[in-house]
Amino acid sequence: MANARPTSGGPATGSAGAEPPLLSVRNLSLDFGSPKGRVHALRDVSLEVPKGRIVGIVGESGCGKSTLASAIIRLLAANAEVVGGSVEFEGQDLMALSERKMRDLRGRRMSMIFQDPMTALNPVRTIEAQMLDIQYREPADEQEKRRRAIAMLDTVGIPDPANRLKAYPHQFSGGMRQRICIAMALLVEPALVLADEPTTALDATLEVQIVNLLKRLQAEMGCSVMFVSHHLGTVAELCDDVVVMYAGEVVESGPVRDIFRNPGHPYTQALLACDPGRIKQKTRELPTIPGEVPNLVSVPHGCIFKSRCREVHDRCEAEVPGVHPVSNERHRAKCHLREPGKAATRAEAKA
Amino acid sequence: MWIYFTRRLFLALAIVAVAVTLLYVMIHAVPGDPASIMLGPRATPELKAELRAKMGLDEPLPIQILGFFGDLLRGDLGTDVFTGREVGQIVFEKVPFTVTLIATSIGWAALIGIPLGCYSAIRRNTIVDKVTGVLSVSTIAIPSFVMAIYALLIFAVWLKVLPAIGAGAGGLLDTLTHLILPAFAVGVSWVGYLARVVRASMLEVLGENHVRMARAFGLPEKRIVFRYALPIAVLPTITLMGVGVAYLLSGAVFAEVVFARPGIGALIVDAVDSRNYPVVMGCVVVTTTLFVAATTLADLINALLDPRAREG
Structure with a gap:
C-alpha cells in the first residue's frame, strides 16, 4: 500500500510542526435533500486536526458542526450528499473509500462519543456484551477483553467496574452512561475521537467532570480529539485549537488562546460577547446577536454573516471574503476586514 | 426476575x-x-x-x-x-385440538412473518420489500374463513392432495396432514400482519441512536441486525402474538366449523346453540385461562428479552 499509516513516535505534544495532520478536511461541501430544495449544510469547510491535539468546533445550533462530525465518520442521514471536497485521514481520502474500508476504520482508527448518553447504549445488552463486541477485531481471548473493559471502566471512574460490567445501561445515571461511552470510545485505542457535544445532555457539574476526564485521558493516550460543542467555556477549557462555524462555513480558526484573546471575525467577537461567563458588568439583559441564521436553501451572495454583522460594508454584499491571518499564520478569519492592509484603510475611513 | x-x-x-x-x-x-x-x-x-x-x-x-x-x-x-x-372431560377432550391448531398457525406465521419483516426493513424499497408489502396487506384484508374455503377447494377438492375434514384418526402423519389446511387458513393473515409490524418496528430501531453508535464502532452489519436491532424490534410482536392467541381462540371457530374439526370453538358453538350452560361455562373458564396464559407467557418472554421490563 502506498499510503502506509504514518508512524507515530508517541503522542505529539503541542506544535503541529512539519508532521502532516492526522485529519485534514479540505473544501468539504455537503447538501441535504429536502422537500423545499437542497439545503447547503456545509460549504467549503476546511480544517485540520493535528496529531495528539484537541480541536474544538463551536457554533450555534444548526451551524453544521454535528453534520461535519457525522460526515467525517460517514454516518450521515440517507438524504445527505457530499458534493465536494475531501477528508484526508492517515493518508487516505475517507470520502473516496469503499463502505467496507470505511467500516474497517470505524471503531479501530476513529471512534465517536455521542450527544445523548441516555440513548447511545443498546438497552437490551449488558455493558459487558457491548464492550466486548467493540473489541471483535482483537485477537485476545474473552478473558483478556473483559479485563481490558474493566480497566477502562475503572479509568473513567465507574465504581466497582467488575460487578457493574454485568449491568444494563438503564441501571446507570446519565453521567455514568456518558463515562461508559467515553470508555468505549477509548477502549479501541483510536487515533481520532469525534466527540459530538458529549456534555450537552448533562448538567453543569457533570459537564466539568466529563471535560476534565476527557482532557486527562487524551493526555494519557495521546489520541486526537475533535470536540464539537456550542459551549465556549468548555471549548476554552479543553481545546488546543478552535474552529468557529457559522451557517455551514468555517469563519475563524486558530489556537484557542488567540481566538479567545483576539477574535478576528465579527461573529466570533459577538459570540464571545454573548457568553455569560465573560460578561464583566452587571446587566439585566443578556446580550444576543440580533437577526437570524440565513436560509441555507438559497445561500445569499457575499459574506454569510453580512445580515447580522455590526461592521458590514459594501464589499460584504457581493464578494465572498477570503481567509486572512489574524494574530499569526495559524489564526485565520474569513472576513474582508482582516485582509492585509484593509483594516487600516477602514480605520482611516471611519476617522 | x-x-x-x-x-x-x-x-x-x-x-x-x-x-x-x-x-x-x-x-x-x-x-x-x-x-x-x-x-x-x-x-x-x-x-x-x-x-x-x-x-x-x-x-x-x-x-x-x-x-x-x-x-x-x-x-x-x-x-x-x-x-x-x-x-371437564368434554372440554379437555377438545382443548388439545384447538391449542394445536392455534399454536401451529401462530408458529408458522411467526417463522415466516418475522424474518420477512426483518428482511423488508433491511432491504427497504427493493422489489422483495414492495411485493411483501402488497401481499401482506392482501392477506390481512382477506377474512380467514374465505381463505379456509378456498384452501379447501383448491387442495382438497381439486388437487386432492390433502384431507378436507376432521382432525385425523391419530398418528403423527395423519394429524399433521389434517392440520395443514386449517393452520394455513388461520395463520396466513398473521404472516402478513407480523411482517408489517416487524418491518415498521425494525425500521424504527435501526434509526435509533444506539444502532448509530454500533455502526460508529464498525460492528458488522449482521451483528447489528441480529444482536442489536432485532431483539428490540420483536418485543411488540411478542405482545401482539399473545393477544393474537385470544383473537385466534375465536378465529379458530371458523376453521373448526369449515373443516369440521373437533375443538373448543366448535364445542362453544354447539353448547350455546343448545343452551348447555355448564358446558358453555366450562369452555369459558378454559378459554379465559388459555388467553391469560398466552398474554402472561408473552409478558414473560418480553421480560426475558428486555431487562427494562423486568423491573417494571
Missing part, C-alpha cells in the same frame, strides 16, 4: 378469577333456566325446584359463584345437563 415472575403469575390468577366471575354473572343474567330446558316445558314446578336445588341454582348468586370456584379448585367443572357427562 423471580419476583417479577411470581408477581405476574398472581396477577394472571387474579385476572382469571375476575373474568370468570364476570362471565358467570353475565351468563346467569341471561333469561332462560337450565332446569326448565333440561326437564322440558311439561315439568312440574316441584320437579324443577328439586333439580335447581340439586344444581345449587336456588342459592344466592354470590354463594353459587363461591361454590363454582370451590368446585373449580377441586377440578370439577360441573356436569353436562344433557348427557350427564363431566364437563
Whole structure:
C-alpha cells in the first residue's frame, strides 16, 4: 500500500510542526435533500486536526458542526450528499473509500462519543456484551477483553467496574452512561475521537467532570480529539485549537488562546460577547446577536454573516471574503476586514 | 426476575378469577333456566325446584359463584345437563385440538412473518420489500374463513392432495396432514400482519441512536441486525402474538366449523346453540385461562428479552 499509516513516535505534544495532520478536511461541501430544495449544510469547510491535539468546533445550533462530525465518520442521514471536497485521514481520502474500508476504520482508527448518553447504549445488552463486541477485531481471548473493559471502566471512574460490567445501561445515571461511552470510545485505542457535544445532555457539574476526564485521558493516550460543542467555556477549557462555524462555513480558526484573546471575525467577537461567563458588568439583559441564521436553501451572495454583522460594508454584499491571518499564520478569519492592509484603510475611513 | 415472575403469575390468577366471575354473572343474567330446558316445558314446578336445588341454582348468586370456584379448585367443572357427562372431560377432550391448531398457525406465521419483516426493513424499497408489502396487506384484508374455503377447494377438492375434514384418526402423519389446511387458513393473515409490524418496528430501531453508535464502532452489519436491532424490534410482536392467541381462540371457530374439526370453538358453538350452560361455562373458564396464559407467557418472554421490563 502506498499510503502506509504514518508512524507515530508517541503522542505529539503541542506544535503541529512539519508532521502532516492526522485529519485534514479540505473544501468539504455537503447538501441535504429536502422537500423545499437542497439545503447547503456545509460549504467549503476546511480544517485540520493535528496529531495528539484537541480541536474544538463551536457554533450555534444548526451551524453544521454535528453534520461535519457525522460526515467525517460517514454516518450521515440517507438524504445527505457530499458534493465536494475531501477528508484526508492517515493518508487516505475517507470520502473516496469503499463502505467496507470505511467500516474497517470505524471503531479501530476513529471512534465517536455521542450527544445523548441516555440513548447511545443498546438497552437490551449488558455493558459487558457491548464492550466486548467493540473489541471483535482483537485477537485476545474473552478473558483478556473483559479485563481490558474493566480497566477502562475503572479509568473513567465507574465504581466497582467488575460487578457493574454485568449491568444494563438503564441501571446507570446519565453521567455514568456518558463515562461508559467515553470508555468505549477509548477502549479501541483510536487515533481520532469525534466527540459530538458529549456534555450537552448533562448538567453543569457533570459537564466539568466529563471535560476534565476527557482532557486527562487524551493526555494519557495521546489520541486526537475533535470536540464539537456550542459551549465556549468548555471549548476554552479543553481545546488546543478552535474552529468557529457559522451557517455551514468555517469563519475563524486558530489556537484557542488567540481566538479567545483576539477574535478576528465579527461573529466570533459577538459570540464571545454573548457568553455569560465573560460578561464583566452587571446587566439585566443578556446580550444576543440580533437577526437570524440565513436560509441555507438559497445561500445569499457575499459574506454569510453580512445580515447580522455590526461592521458590514459594501464589499460584504457581493464578494465572498477570503481567509486572512489574524494574530499569526495559524489564526485565520474569513472576513474582508482582516485582509492585509484593509483594516487600516477602514480605520482611516471611519476617522 | 423471580419476583417479577411470581408477581405476574398472581396477577394472571387474579385476572382469571375476575373474568370468570364476570362471565358467570353475565351468563346467569341471561333469561332462560337450565332446569326448565333440561326437564322440558311439561315439568312440574316441584320437579324443577328439586333439580335447581340439586344444581345449587336456588342459592344466592354470590354463594353459587363461591361454590363454582370451590368446585373449580377441586377440578370439577360441573356436569353436562344433557348427557350427564363431566364437563371437564368434554372440554379437555377438545382443548388439545384447538391449542394445536392455534399454536401451529401462530408458529408458522411467526417463522415466516418475522424474518420477512426483518428482511423488508433491511432491504427497504427493493422489489422483495414492495411485493411483501402488497401481499401482506392482501392477506390481512382477506377474512380467514374465505381463505379456509378456498384452501379447501383448491387442495382438497381439486388437487386432492390433502384431507378436507376432521382432525385425523391419530398418528403423527395423519394429524399433521389434517392440520395443514386449517393452520394455513388461520395463520396466513398473521404472516402478513407480523411482517408489517416487524418491518415498521425494525425500521424504527435501526434509526435509533444506539444502532448509530454500533455502526460508529464498525460492528458488522449482521451483528447489528441480529444482536442489536432485532431483539428490540420483536418485543411488540411478542405482545401482539399473545393477544393474537385470544383473537385466534375465536378465529379458530371458523376453521373448526369449515373443516369440521373437533375443538373448543366448535364445542362453544354447539353448547350455546343448545343452551348447555355448564358446558358453555366450562369452555369459558378454559378459554379465559388459555388467553391469560398466552398474554402472561408473552409478558414473560418480553421480560426475558428486555431487562427494562423486568423491573417494571
